Amino acid sequence: MANIKEVAKNAGVSVATVSRFLNKKGYVSETAKENIEMAIAELNYRPNHVARSLSTKQSNLIGLIVPDITNPFFPELARAVEDIALSFDYTVVLCNSDENPEKEEQYINMLTQKYIAGFIVSSNQLTSPHYDIDVPIVALDRAIHPSIPTVTTDNVEGARIGTQYLLDCGATNIVCMRGPVGLGPADDRLKGFLQATEGKDIQTHIIESPFYFEPSEKVAEKFLKEFPEVDGIFASSDTSAIAALKMAQAMGRDVPNDLQIVGFDGVQMGKMVSPSLTTVAQDIYEMGAYATKMLIKMIEGQELLEKNINISAELVVRGTTRGE
Amino acid sequence: MANIKEVAKNAGVSVATVSRFLNKKGYVSETAKENIEMAIAELNYRPNHVARSLSTKQSNLIGLIVPDITNPFFPELARAVEDIALSFDYTVVLCNSDENPEKEEQYINMLTQKYIAGFIVSSNQLTSPHYDIDVPIVALDRAIHPSIPTVTTDNVEGARIGTQYLLDCGATNIVCMRGPVGLGPADDRLKGFLQATEGKDIQTHIIESPFYFEPSEKVAEKFLKEFPEVDGIFASSDTSAIAALKMAQAMGRDVPNDLQIVGFDGVQMGKMVSPSLTTVAQDIYEMGAYATKMLIKMIEGQELLEKNINISAELVVRGTTRGE
DNA sequence: GTGAAAGCGCTAACAC
């Protein structure tokens, strides 16, 4: 592979000029430009990122930290991040944290050694490891530190709308499968649920359930047995909602006729179950895309107009509700 | 951040000695070791990967090229790759190729500029871009070039077993939703289907269907209308199977009592639909893990014992079949 | 406008 020196020689200029040309910094004459362009084409030259990084102490790597790419929420997010990153000539490094602060730290250390340009951090946990590094960070759906920009969904309002819809469809005895206590988005979604139900003449049950499939099934089984009169479920995540749907069907319940379900997330999978899932959909791709754009702005030293972006969630009516 | 020079000074040795210690190459005395260890701890030194890369023309980056991380098959694969990579101190870069050879090439070029250590390439397409680079590659479920090591599933045998099971369960009029013509794994799965059905006294239909949800739904709708007497479906992918399941249910068919379905892939989602999907499961995680281990061996200059690994697929009986 | 040269942090001869 050719290097800058060869290009310079071939173009009859110095390496400094080639470098200036490459980085569009400083002046380089028209003739020099042409010669350099020709030399580059001829030698099929592509600048060495490693050498550049060493020199500038900067890279075009973005670290994407997610709990587990296997969770249906994160592939869509990762896709958005990668798309935007690529379009700005950044490369994304995938990190599965398992919500383990030590693992997160390990990644951060490893990547710091590579002059990583920034991180996009997403988690379902209220962890807060060594983010006192001087690398730009954008947090997704959790607040790490007041100084760290965040992209979130309007969880309270989304949950309120979703729950309200359940009521509008005639549910009178509903359970809220709330996510882990203490986890921001989960707490907010509960808040929305409460806003929608408070003061109404309906029965409510609040049950904690993790955002994973199997445990959600167990939780659903338990309460469907304990409260067979339940006719509506508002789940804090699509995964939980789908688990409840499956369990309800296995127990002989008819969804949506005798039990209605509304989820939260807007994961692709919601379209694939039957009946397909009515849900409060976050614009996952948009969140990822936005976060990445913010991060790149920060990396490139631009000021952020808004440090905290709140993207509204939208009710998507499908088959697990009866309609108003 | 401290550098090797400071460590050397602090430990009272030269940088060469520190470097030898770091890389466990050449000799370094016990006393020197101790001093260096102390200096490293004191300065919280971590070697600079970029400088190392520039010097060695090698990195610890692995490029994972998948068509689209959003396809349910790939997150599980990515997880395996990342887990193994991390355990060997490698970092994985995520690349969504969209099965577009030009995009693949773009990634390869970008990463070559970073001294990428190797690639794991997976695709549903029969593309073959510029893989004439001198970086190690392992291919997943497709043969790129005879010289490139591959990890595949035994698609023929898996499909044969899956189809046979459908027959054993009493299906007599079955359609094979085969994947794209010309795509290796899809062709092989059709072969297995034919092996199981040939010479038997049953009706078969062979229909082409992409490995995506919406188009698969359309395909399923069409043939379920055209051949209402069909009582069994063997789908070449779980995504297609799930699409067919959903469509069948929407059309009022009773799965598994009046229509049975067997998929292929073993994707997590199969457990979440109801009834849950009977499928020929590939050990996706194992495939990813194996491929990564092979790649790392190649990167580190070890000989591969086997260049072509074939991992057997296993029938997982769940709810879309009636049992024998 | 352009070039010479120092320096980014590390590795790897080679000499001692």
Added chain:
DNA sequence: GTGTTAGCGCTTTCAC
């Protein structure tokens, strides 16, 4: 066993 030093390929200051 250990140290000196010349690169690795690029950026950037400073002088011309």
